[in-house]
Amino acid sequence: MDRVVHPIEVESYRRMRARLDTSHLPPLTRAVVERVVHSAADLEYATDLVLDEGELAKAHSALHAGAPVVVDVAMVAAGITQLRTVCRLTDAKSGPGLTRSAHAIRLAHEEVGPGALWVIGNAPTALEELLTLDACPALVIGLPVGFVGAVESKAALRESGLPAVSNVSEKGGSAVAAAALNALLYHPTSPSASPSEEKS
Template sequence: MERVIHSAADLQYATDLVMAEEDLVRAHAALHAGAPVVVDVEMVAAGITRRETVCRLRDAVAGPGLTRSAHAIRLAYEQVGPGALWVIGNAPTALEELLTLDAEPALVIGLPVGFVGAVESKAALRESGLPAVSNVSEKGGSAVASAALNALLYHPVSHSEETS
């Protein structure tokens, strides 16, 4: 929460973010064990430090009933398979597409921004039961999504995680 608040200079994230501690603990372990990190846009990737990411937006094309962002998520899933950490800070349609896949994510950081579809896509994420970080408002974006991932990336690995 601190990194998200700091990245946005917005204290309202203290009451807007939704996450479960046990999801974060498992995601932290997966991340530090080498699970892939998939992002929806290059701006999210640019904010994630010290870790390679997968972003397939440049390879994606829009088609009937499928946005370019949604297609990029499909392409990324074909590349990484289950168990990845998914960081979505821009496109609600990317988050919606992820929810249609059998991605078995280690964590979904679903913080797309905007007035069209963002709130609904984040509500669908929370209703899905997948391990997630989201928020209830229209707020979000690349900076806060990457900050949430960086919080896990920079949090020290505990001895119990190293031995499990």
């Protein structure tokens, strides 16, 4: 996807790469790691993230072929500015044993069906609910943040065998989840292309 990159972003990437060597990483893995690190100004994400190049390649193809993108909260949607996303949080209601975030995931699943990319950056319960559904996702970006449930939900995502981007620690959030999706959105449609200073 062609986009105009501000000079501040170019300089920011230059400074980040001066402190973090990502040149050994496969192209899409590098793109995701760099954009997440850039979004949070947190170099620790380079070793905290868990992702697979083959899964990213399939998700990249699905995304650019028009697969739906579902987000758990509006803040994630706000970070994905060049693509329409599905967020059903405003329609959701909490109930016994079901958080509003989890209900929103159910509603979104009913709307989009299989093959979507799911971007969860806020609520561990949203990620937990997704894992109970037969979503057949193209990718789950599971980066919820917090001291309650976040680590456990991300571990469950990795154990599920679903194609995923996650991280090991309590860290996460809407900005980094959106950044991971944007890395795939902005990357050239030939996944073997090397990220450039301007397009990463």
